[in-house]
Amino acid sequence: MPSWAWIIAAIAAVAIVVGGVFAYQRNNSGSDAAAASDSIAIGLTLAPTNLDIRNEAGTALDQALIGNVYEGLVARNSENTVIPALAKSWTVSSDAKTYTFELNADEHFSNGDALDSKDVVWSLDSVIKNEYQDYQVLANVDSIAADGANTVVLKLKKPDATLLWNLTGRAGLVFDEDASYDAKTQAIGSGPYLLKSFKQNESLTLTANTKYWGSHQAKTKTVVLRYITDTNAAINALKGNSIQVLAPITENLSASIAKDSNYVVKAGNDTDKFVLAFNGKGSKTSDKRVREAIRYAIDNKALISSRGGADAALGGPIPSLDPGYEDLTNLYPYDQSKAKKLLAEAGYSTSNPLKLNFEYANIYGTDLGNQLRSQLKAVGIDLNVKVVEFSAWLQDVYTNKNYDLSLVDHNESHDFYNWANPEYYFNYDNKQVQELYAKAVASTSDAEYESYLKKAARLVSEDAPADWLFNYRVTTAYRKGVTGFPLNLNQSLLPLWNVQYKA
Structure with missing residues (x-):
């Protein structure tokens, strides 16, 4: 081969090598950019009816707007x-x-x-x-x-x-006094996201606030909150990748998702307390022996297991994420013999059962009612389970306090004050508890505050004005590649600035 041909061949070889290096770097860089999606869709259950966070009730507004749009x-x-x-x-x-x-x-x-x-x-x-x-x-x-x-x-x-x-x-929350907008459909805040659009009962779309003042710059340009009330439709949306996150998902239904290597299923802590309230002024439930018997007769572990096992046992009125929490599950452990003994002292037995009305809203389904009826029947308590519309529950139980037993998911954090309020639907009136709570609120240190709350919570649990069936833990399912999605408290607190999806 002539010398000039060798030179041309060498130049060509170098060009191929260098070109290959640049091509590799370019392709690698491109794949990284493509992997970080500029949008993510999140499936939620409860939808806000409008966006006026100053006037409209409901945790769906807190979930969507606090920490995202408003600060x-x-x-x-x-x-x-x-x-x-x-x-x-x-x-x-x-x-x-x-x-x-x-x-x-x-x-x-x-x-x-x-x-x-x-x-x-x-x-x-x-x-x-x-x-x-x-x-x-x-x-x-x-x-x-x-x-x-x-x-x-x-x-x-x-x-x-x-x-x-x-x-x-x-x-x-801090608002702009000079801003002019329709608070029911628009929002002007100071957070890492802007409200792009709101479709009632369908979706809420957030877009990154590129001029955000703080350190929590949004990592994903567009976040779509999709409101899906039908469980099967929500799961299908997750499997079809029209949403990348689903929160919550019932632990039982999440089992099939968890088996698929494309998904991650995790439970986070929350402040929901499923409370089986006993009417403190009821003709039968005002008897402490009856209330204690009910608590001993309930197999809380079995209830939790039937729901998939994610929830946590809770023996008192304060959940694990709130100040003043103490594990009080040992006060009334599952013990049918103790339940029967207490009922016998009160004049009841399996042959002469205690008859109680159990009314609760149909939003909780029928499973819990059926399980509690079965568990209490074994010790000599006949529950007349009445599952009603929420409006009927509000009238019968919450307003008129005409009930023996009722069930509510009390999802509020820091809500111990309800046990210090004798006018609340519990009809629970304990002066010592009220005094301890007043001292807690008037405390000048966190340690003092928690100390008074613990004492008050233990007294409440010992009085047995309710059975705290379990502390609900929210289960979230998401596609692999999703990072930064909050697992704890995400039904009421959902900061999204750190969320990313890399396919």
Whole structure:
């Protein structure tokens, strides 16, 4: 071969090698970019009827908007504890009556308006003045004032250990006083996402706020929340990849999903408490022996197992993610002989059964009612199970308190106050519990607050005004490649800035 041919061949070889290297790098880079999807769809159950978070009730609004579109002075993390948000820090006076919040610098709303202390003062004052949703939690506030552009001073009439946590919800959200929009269909906030569209009972679409002021920049450009009430349709949507996440999914139905290597199924902690309430003023349930017998007669582990096994046993009124939690399951363990003995003392037996009416809303299905009827029948209690429309339950049980036993999923966090309220539908009136709760709220330290709550919760459980059937744990199914989706509390708290999907 002539020398010039060797030169040409060498140049060609180098070109092929170099070209191959660049092609490899280009293709690798392209595949990485393609793998990180710019959108993700999430299947949820409860849909908001409109987006007016100041006036409309329902946790579906909290789930979709708080931490995504709207922000407050403080927020909650997945362990249900208070963390900074619009306020980067805060101090509390020695008498626990003055809270001073320092805002982050250069905060602004999604429309470009600056967010400063005046917006905070106006927002909190508006909640109290107009009695917006959850305004009651600010009843102890004496004054709210701005001290310069980045400092807010909030003064209380008396100490309130629940204040910071309450500010993580609707009462603490900060809005733009100057913005003009239809709050039922639009939203202007300061969060990492903007509201792109809302289709009632169908979907809510969020798009990344590219001008977000904070560190929680959205990792996915578009997030679609799809509301699917039919369980089979939701599972089919997950399998068909029209949604990449489904929350919640019942543990029993998730078994087939979990067997598929394309999916991940995990349970997260939540604050839902499935409460079997005993009417404290009922002609039969006012007898503590009857209430104790019912608790001994219930096999909580069997109930949990029948639901798939994800839920946690709960022996008292405070769930594991709330302050004051203590494992009280040993107070009334499953013991049929003790149940029969107590019923005998009260004048009942399997041959002379205690007859009780058990009314609850049909949103909970019939399985739990049937299982409880079977378990209680074994010790000499005949349950007349009545599954009704929710409106009927509201009238019969919640308003008129005309019931023996009832069932409710109390999903609120920090809701122990219901046991300190003798007017609540439980009809539970214990002065010592009320005093302990009042002391807890008036505490000037977290340790003192939790100590009083623990004492009060133990007293409540010992009194047996209810059986806490289980602490519901939410099960989520998602496609492999999904990261950053919150598992704990995701039915009421769903920050989405960290969510990604890599196919």
